[in-house]
Amino acid sequence: MYVILVYDINEKRVQKVLKICRKFLxxxxxxxxxxxxxxxxxxxxKQQLNHVIDPEEDSVVIYTFLTEKYSRREILGKNKAVTDVII
Amino acid sequence: MYVILVYDINEKRVQKVLKICRKFLxxxxxxxxxxxxxxxxxxxxKQQLNHVIDPEEDSVVIYTFLTEKYSRREILGKNKAVTDVII
Known part of the structure; x- marks a missing residue:
């Protein structure tokens, strides 16, 4: 299945979350x-993320799609995935 | 159709982008x-966003889904949409 994951994490923990996500996505x-x-x-x-985030302060939203068949992806402006180094 | 929009915008322009997105989503x-x-x-x-963003620096990714039928949405931690005021 296809997943889009977005997070809003306190600066103290964001590097750990970034490292975990990069292993999977x-x-x-x-x-x-x-x-x-x-x-x-x-x-x-999700298990690894739950160990790191503070549920009172941090937020991770995971959109899961069984198929990409009915979906489309468009980019306005710069495609950062191609050009930028992951920070 | 259902849309998920994520953006990575220079601070100088992010408030304008936020205002535009709030009118639609x-x-x-x-x-x-x-x-x-x-x-x-x-x-x-998209027209309004293209007027505001700097295509060399800013990035907006729009995921469009014809149906939500095959999708699932999960939140780890805090549901900011309910609790936080939009910044």
């Missing part, structure tokens, strides 16, 4: 990851 | 909007 732009992932790996990703 | 968390939208309104949204 592709960096798209600041605080946004996406990619194909199995249910088992998604479970692992 | 729901704020989810920092730099993330989503919601139902018609093709005509999406066209208008």
């Amino acid at each position: 592709h960096w798209v732009q600041n605080s946004v990851f996406e990619g194909e992932i199995t249910e088992a790996k998604l479970f692992k990703l | 729901h704020w989810v968390q920092n730099s993330v909007f989503e919601g139902e939208i018609t093709e005509a309104k999406l066209f208008k949204l």
